[in-house]
Amino acid sequence: MAIKDKLSGNEAIAVAMRQIDPDVVAAFPITPSTEVPQYFSQFVANGQVHTEFVAVESEHSAMSACIGAEAAGARTMTATSSQGLALMWEMLYIAASLRLPIVMSVINRALSGPINIHNDHSDSMGARDSGWIQLYCENNQEAYDNLIQAIRIAEHKDVQLPVMVCYDGFITSHAVENIELIEDEKVKEFIGEYKPQYSLLDRDNPISMGPLDMPAFYFEHKRAQAEAMKNAKRVILEVAQEFEKLTGRKYGYFEEYKMEDAEVGIVIMNSTAGTAKFVVNELRKQGIKAGLIKLRVFRPFPFEELGKALSHLKAVAIMDKAESFSTAGGPLFTEVRSAMFDYAKDTKAVSYIYGLGGRDVRPDDIMGVYKDLLEIARTGQVKSTFNYLGVRE
Incomplete structure (x- = not known):
């Protein structure tokens, strides 16, 4: 039976992260996303998750740490907004090109300048061609639901791409609404155990990541990313159908x-x-x-x-x-x-x-x-x- 609660969008995201229990979360605070790692760090401190929480010195470092963790085979998540996403710019492309299924909540906020901490979509829209899947959410319930589905989409063997779950700063992130949560054990069953196809720590199958691509290979690399994005269209609907069976809530494109x-x-x-x-x-x-x-x-x-x-x-x-x-x-x-x-x-x-x-x-x-x-x-x-x-x- 669904669990009825009253949560802000940021709280709902943090609860979903607790239920997912990722291996690594690396994050740096920026308004209005700060509450996501703040709430989640309480779950870490209370021993409610097994996550390694990495407090870094910037958003560029946050995404760099996520890339390193995911490359090592760890299920990895983060959250950011606005200038934080802009500071990650270089690493967004690297995460996508390395086919690392990182899941990131983007709490939409205007990009400077002038300095503005309120909502518009200039941050995630600016990153629309970075190779990340982008899901958008009307309300707190959709933010919670999309984050759980994002794990399955990102980690699917035919996709292996990072996912942004985008929702509006303050309007959704800080407003408290009624919400239906899924039981912890059902979330665990839905997302399953993370079994990366490739890992830097797999001694039996050594690989390198982030190599130099000369013209003889770079184009094919990008074409493979594009094919993975095409596969994501099918996988998004497949995951949504499973989610509907679990919750009764229907999602599509x-x-x-x-x-x-x-x-x-x-x-x-x-x-x-x-x-x-x-x-x-x-x-x-x-x-x-x-x-x-x-x-x-x-x-x-x-x-x-x-x-x-x-x-x-x-x-x-x-x-x-x-x-x-x-x-x-x-x-x-x-x-x-x-x-x-x-x-x-x-x-x-x-x-x-x-x-x-x-x-x-x-x-x-x-x-x-x-x-x-x-x-x-x-x-x-x-x-x-x-x-x-x-x-x-």
């Missing part, structure tokens, strides 16, 4: 909310999806056929599936909590629109960048987006493809 007969919709990520669902419900009461898609898996990107899911809409808004400075919309917009070119050519698409640096996004703001979409659906005309929501011009 994305959630479709009232999309069956929708004429207008938005594509959105993380906590703002909750606000948007409220707006969809209000519009439905007025007889307006509104819907939304909340993206859970950004890497690997569900190109075909998402494109097809949008094909029946008259107009869609893709909402980014990050500015890519491309002058052609945010990172989510460019990838979704690319998918629509093959599968939803007749659906009008517009970009909205919103919430940067923690700027509040209220139901009225989202309602305004839907009103714009309804006008586009009525006229078939897009006055402005690239838009900002809630900014003082």
Whole structure:
């Protein structure tokens, strides 16, 4: 039977880590992720886990230590935010290229400058091409559930890639919500014992890691990473099906909310999806056929599936909590629109960048987006493809 509790997002992540009982956690504090290693270090001090907790001097060192531990055959985890993730940049690519299944919670926070400790997605979106799988979470329950599934996804023999579990700083990380926890023994059974395919400490099968790749080999190395990411699409759904049998909670690449007969919709990520669902419900009461898609898996990107899911809409808004400075919309917009070119050519698409640096996004703001979409659906005309929501011009 599920265990009902009230936890913040960071507490929920720490509890999931306790249940997983990783071999090594290496971490450095940074707001708003600091509570994750703080809570977990209490479990270490109390003898509730067998984890070797490594307190390091920087986030670069944290990921370096994770790489060393995972290369030695240890199940390894960490957490960070914002500038911490940026300081890890070099090591993110190394972790992925070495095919090390590290699992890291990324508590989304704006990147400096100017210095800002509040939420947007510029940190994880900046790392989107580093070779890490990326899962995004609307609330505390999803953060907990995704972290447990991330272990299975990362360590699968056909994947062997690191995973980021991303959720919104303060909004999700520090807000307390009702949550259903899985019993400790069931979590242990679900994730299983870690049996690395390769290990630096395997004396019978000696290997080297981090070699120099000259042009004769580097391209093939990258191609193998890309194939592993392609395999991850299948594995993510397989793990989700097993998780649903265990908990009754269903996960896929994305959630479709009232999309069956929708004429207008938005594509959105993380906590703002909750606000948007409220707006969809209000519009439905007025007889307006509104819907939304909340993206859970950004890497690997569900190109075909998402494109097809949008094909029946008259107009869609893709909402980014990050500015890519491309002058052609945010990172989510460019990838979704690319998918629509093959599968939803007749659906009008517009970009909205919103919430940067923690700027509040209220139901009225989202309602305004839907009103714009309804006008586009009525006229078939897009006055402005690239838009900002809630900014003082």
